[in-house]
Amino acid sequence: MSEATTKxxxxxxxxxxPNDEAFWQDQGRRFAWRTLILTTASLVMAFIVWFVISALVVRLPNAGFDFTSGQLFWLASMPGLAGGTLRVVHTFLTPIFGTRHVVTFSTLSLLIPLVGWFFAVQNPETPFWLLMVLAFLAGLGGGNFSSFMPSTSLFFPKRLQGTALAIQAGVGNFGVSIVQFLTPWVIGFALFGSIFAAPQTGPDGEKIWLHNALLIYIPFVVVLSALCWLYLRSVPLRANFREQLDIFELKHGLIMTILYIMTFGSFAGLSATFPLLIKESYGGFSESLDPLLYAFIGPLIGSAMRVAGGPLSDRFGGAKVTQFAGIGMLVCAIGVSFFLTPDSMDSFPLFLGFMLGIFFFSGIGNASTFKQMPMLFPARQAAGVIGWTSAMAAYGPFAMGMFFGVSLSLFGRTTEVFYLLATYYAACILINWWYYARRNAPNPC
Incomplete structure (x- = not known):
């Protein structure tokens, strides 16, 4: 990054x-890591809010809501539609308003869906259209990624950007596992007594405190917003909206968008729909099968591998690691397609294993693609491309929910979705190999 100064x-x-070693050691390193810690904590909360719907929808029938499988898939997909759309906006915010304002107010906005869903789940007569609106608003959490991550890329020198971005995104992605792991626990008892709301009662008379899944996060959002306002500052690298549009003239910006849709689009889309996919494929064989007992493992593995994939990409090169990840995703997508219409629970371990494999390799690919982008573009353009690719990939939950819903309507099964994914993965592997990973590639990164 060239020298940047302001009043x-x-x-x-x-x-x-940050690329001046003396400046980095004297004052830059300490401030950059402090910023990373605060923005990463806020990103965890953003992912929790973005994916809380995926954990709620499988339990709505237990609280007395009467929706079809198709309607539940649509509810799970709406945060993805909003997240992708809002990420387009977030792509351009940091160079205009700065890290401090963007992170603080984006985090504070998470209160809107949390409070809205807190009241909505207490009444099983809440109309479906209103739940769709509230599910869309949960996408406020999804939008934050496209301003938080470009901001982080500005704070670190190029040699550390792969690691820093992997830490932030990987730890942030843990929010998906947190919300899917905690939800079955916190809704099972009166966490706050009856101070805030009475329990809901399902068709079988079971009591459930579904509102706890929202209420528990509200204090964290308030505290994090205050800390961000007090301790964050903004890098003096500014550009107006028109100046930032130059990223759309970059051929490799389009290519990296295609590759990141393969990795993060799959991670986010399958994270949002995994509980319902388990229920749809295997829920009919065992009444005791709780999708959320397994669904959180996928995002957990993917998030952990994104953290690990950053240093690996810094060492071996992002393109080579992306190639490895893409091949792994292709094999697992083909594998899982054989176990989506089972005759018994005997094939569930193989189904689960291949699904977890997709999460494993997508997590690695999430990190490696983010290593490629700062190597291909100057600092400000790299930040913009990171934001834009994140926006497009954030449509993953919406697209995956829609694909599953349509596949169920047309074919009565979800197998065709994985045929589509395998085809896309194969195309991405060839694109990455040709431009970046092969020997004598025109743009090794």
Missing amino acids: PSKTWLERWE
């Missing part, structure tokens, strides 16, 4: 030169 203020840093 001192409570929001904008006066000087920021």
Whole structure:
């Protein structure tokens, strides 16, 4: 990054030169890591809110809501539609308003879907259209990624960007596992007594405190918003909206968008629909099968591998690691397609194994593609491309929910979705190999 300076203020840093080793060691390193910690904690909360619907929808029937499988898939897909759309907006926010304002107010906005769903789940007569609106608003959490991640890329030198971005995104992705793991537990008892709301009662008379799944996160959102306002500052690298549009002239920006849809689009889309996919494929064989006992494992593995994939990509090169990840995803997508219309629970371990394999390799690919982007573009353009690719891949939950819903309507099964995914993965493997990973590739990264 070239030298960047501005007038001192409570929001904008006066000087920021992370690639100057003396500056980095003297003051840059400490401030960059502090910023990473705060923005990563906020990103965890953003992912929790974005994916809380995926954990709620499988339990709505237990609270007295009467929806079809197709309607539940649509509810699970709406946060993805909003997340992708809002990420388009977030792509351009950081160079205009700065890290401090963007992260603080984006985090504070998470209160809107949390409070809305808190009240909605208490009444099984809440109309489906209103739940669709509230599910869309949960996408506020999905939008944050496209401003948080470009911001982080500005704070770190190029040699550490793969690691820093992998830590932030990987730890942030843990929010998916957190919400899917905690939800079955917190809705099972009166976490706050009857102070805030009475339990809901399902058709079988079972009591459930579904509102706890929203209420528990509200204090964290408030505290994190306050900390971000107090301790974050903004890098003095600014650009207006028109200046940032130059990223759409970059051929490799389009290519990296295609590759990141393969990795993060799959991770996010399958994270949102995995509980319902388990229920749809294997729920009829065992009444005791709780999809959420297994669904959280996939995002957990994917998130952990994204953290691990950053240093691996810094060492071996992002393109080579992306190639490895893409091949792994292709094999697993083909494998899982054989176990989606089972005759018994005997094939469930193989189904689960191949699904977890997709999460494993997508997590690695999420990190490696984010290593490729800063190597292909200058700092400001790299930040913009990271934001834009994140926006397009964030449509994954919407697309996956829609694909599953349509596949069930047309074929009565979900197998065709994985045929489609396998075809896309194969195309991405060839594109990455040709431009970046092969010997004498025109743009090795």
